[in-house]
Every structure is written in structure tokens, then in C-alpha cells.
Amino acid sequence: MADDSIVQRVAELRRELHYHNHRYYVMDDPVISDFDYDMLLQELRTIEEEHPELVTPDSPTHRIGGDPAEGFVQVEHRHTMLSLGNAFDDESLEAWYRRVRNLLDDADFSMTCELKIDGLAVSLVYEDGVFVQGATRGNGFVGENVTQNLRTIRSIPLVLQGDPPPYLEVRGEVYMPVESFRRLNEERAERGEQLFANPRNSGAGTIRQLDPKVTASRNMQIWAYSLGDAGDVPGLPDHWEALEWLKSLGFRINPNNRLCYTVEEVKDYYREFVERRHGLPYEVDGVVVKVNPFNYQSSLGVVGREPRWAVAYKFPAERAVTRLLEIGIN
Numbered sequence: 001m002a003d004d005s006i007v008q009r010v011a012e013l014r015r016e017l018h019y020h021n022h023r024y025y026v027m028d029d030p031v032i033s034d035f036d037y038d039m040l041l042q043e044l045r046t047i048e049e050e051h052p053e054l055v056t057p058d059s060p061t062h063r064i065g066g067d068p069a070e071g072f073v074q075v076e077h078r079h080t081m082l083s084l085g086n087a088f089d090d091e092s093l094e095a096w097y098r099r100v101r102n103l104l105d106d107a108d109f110s111m112t113c114e115l116k117i118d119g120l121a122v123s124l125v126y127e128d129g130v131f132v133q134g135a136t137r138g139n140g141f142v143g144e145n146v147t148q149n150l151r152t153i154r155s156i157p158l159v160l161q162g163d164p165p166p167y168l169e170v171r172g173e174v175y176m177p178v179e180s181f182r183r184l185n186e187e188r189a190e191r192g193e194q195l196f197a198n199p200r201n202s203g204a205g206t207i208r209q210l211d212p213k214v215t216a217s218r219n220m221q222i223w224a225y226s227l228g229d230a231g232d233v234p235g236l237p238d239h240w241e242a243l244e245w246l247k248s249l250g251f252r253i254n255p256n257n258r259l260c261y262t263v264e265e266v267k268d269y270y271r272e273f274v275e276r277r278h279g280l281p282y283e284v285d286g287v288v289v290k291v292n293p294f295n296y297q298s299s300l301g302v303v304g305r306e307p308r309w310a311v312a313y314k315f316p317a318e319r320a321v322t323r324l325l326e327i328g329i330n
């Protein structure tokens with residue numbers, strides 16, 4: 001049985017490694033060298049090998065899980081994962097805005113504008129601050145349990161910082177960065193294998209791999225974009241505060257999110273990213289506009305599976321050839 005000093009050292013190493021993992025993979029701002037990080041990880045691995053009774057599932061040494069799964073177990077989402085209605089031009093965005101204002105008796109309200117990441121929506125469940133279950137969106141009600149694969153994504157925290165509630169669900173979009181997609185296709189071309197059509201397909205395929213080692217070998221990332229349900233965390237007045245709070249817990253929140261107070265500001269944000277979208281290291285297919293205050297979200301409610309309080313303002317479609325040339329495939 002390990003003596004107290006070993007148990008203390010293991011707890012200290014885990015705290016340090018989760019912190020440095022957060023600095024490197026979530027903040028992209030490491031404070032120690034890769035070498036020093038690896039030394040800490042190796043020290044923990046050595047102790048865990050000598051004292052297997054100390055190993056815990058949330059240990060930073062266990063990001064790349066066990067054996068390949070036979071298939072995926074289904075998971076029912078505690079709160080339905082909603083879809084988004086689309087707007088394709090300023091008129092339909094303004095029509096959405098007017099409908100919302102009418103339903104809110106002409107109240108003023110702020111809106112969050114977020115880039116619509118072109119990836120795979122996932123649900124992350126944490127109990128007592130520890131990552132316990134990850135699932136794909138599926139049909140919105142039932143998804144696939146892909147916990148082992150999501151654990152390999154370094155920007156998904158295994159242990160939360162701050163003071164999380166006993167149960168917390170967070171939603172995010174998992175994606176393959178464009179550069180990783182290009183490199184993956186280069187390797188596949190060299191091996192004469194079939195190429196992936198785009199980062200979204202290769203990302204979706206990677207998350208639905210049966211073998212977590214394959215997922216771990218591809219540089220998948222996540223942007224967290226909402227709570228599972230605003231009701232899970234009483235005391236947060238609106239979505240913008242919820243995103244700030246999620247960031248304080250250790251989630252990776254997109255720095256381009258913007259709080260807007262008028263539909264003109266929303267249009268400015270949209271036009272800014274029509275220009276900037278191809279300079280981003282990940283694919284986006286529009287802007288998600290959300291009514292910010294939670295009380296307004298709940299009074300607006302949901303129609304079918306689409307919230308009245310959100311809309312996806314899509315970027316104009318592009319000629320596929322131009323796109324392939326732009327990301328360097330010709």
C-alpha cells in the first residue's frame with residue numbers, strides 16, 4: 001500500500017498536469033516547456049505503474065483509453081440537443097429579429113454572436129467536476145457514447161477548475177483544424193488511401209472511430225458553446241455570463257464570440273467574418289445569433305426542435321473548387 005507521501009505526490013502531480021494541460025491546450029499559453037511537462041507525466045506514470053491501486057479514471061495519464069469498442073452504446077440526452085433555423089440574407093435575419101421583438105412585447109435584448117463551427121456537436125457530462133460521459137448529438141434525443149474518443153481531445157478538460165456543481169452538462173462543437181485535415185489527406189494520398197472530402201467529414205469520422213488510439217492520433221479540437229440547460233446552473237442571468245463561467249471552469253471558448261445590442265451590430269459581425277472566415281484555422285459555415293438573457297430564452301421557447309431564440313445566419317455557399325484550391329488541395 002502506498003504511503004502518504006506517495007499519495008500526496010500523486011495528487012500534486014495530477015493537479016499540476018491538469019493545470020499545464022489547460023494552459024497548453026485550452027489557453028494556448030503554456031508556462032512550462034514540453035520537456036518539463038513530459039517529465040511530470042513520466043513521474044506520475046512511474047508511480048501509477050508501481051501503485052496501480054492509485055490509478056483513477058481522471059488521471060492525466062489516461063487520456064488514451066483502453067481497447068477499441070465493438071460498437072457504440074446509445075445515450076439519451078437529459079436535455080434535447082436542439083437544431084438551428086437558418087437565415088441566408090439580411091432580410092430573413094431581420095424577420096427573425098422582428099418576430100422575437102414582437103414575442104417579447106418590444107423589449108430590448110442583447111444577443112450573443114458566435115461563429116458557427118462546422119464540426120460535430122457533442123454533449124459533455126461532468127459529475128463532481130470530473131468528465132464522465134461524452135456523446136454525439138445523434139438525432140437530438142439519442143446520441144452515441146464516444147467518451148473514450150473525446151477523452152483523447154486535449155482541449156476537453158478531464159477535471160474542472162473553480163467550483164462546479166455536482167452535475168454539469170456542457171455542449172460544444174468538436175472539429176479537425178484545417179491544417180490537420182490537409183496533413184491527414186497528404187498522408188492518405190501517400191498511402192494511396194481514399195481522401196476525406198472536408199474537415200467536417202474527417203472530424204466526424206475521427207470521433208466515431210472505434211479505436212481511441214486513432215482518434216488520439218489526429219489533432220481534434222473543441223469550442224464549447226453552451227450549457228446543456230440553463231436551469232442546471234441557477235444564478236447565471238444570460239448566455240454570455242454562462243460562457244464566461246464555462247471559461248473559468250477550464251472550457252475552451254471561442255475568442256471571436258461577441259455581445260451585440262442591435263441587429264445592425266449583428267450584421268457588422270456577420271460581414272466581418274464573411275471576409276475573415278478563410279483566415280481562421282478551422283471551418284465555419286455561418287454565425288449563430290442567440291437572444292442573450294435566459295429569461296427571454298425560456299419565454300420564447302422551442303418550436304419543433306428549433307429554439308425561437310437562436311438563428312444560424314449562414315455564409316454564402318462557395319464554388320467547391322475554389323475552396324479546395326484555398327486549402328491547398330489541387
Ligand SMILES: NC(=O)c1c(N)nc(OC2CCCC2)nc1O[C@@H]1CCC[C@@H]1O
Binds near residue numbers: 116
Ligand atoms: N456549430 C456551432 O458553432 C454552434 C454554436 N456556436 N451554438 C449552438 O447553439 C445551440 C444552442 C441552441 C441551438 C443551437 N449550436 C451550434 O451548432 C449546432 C449544434 C447542433 C446543430 C448545429 O451544429
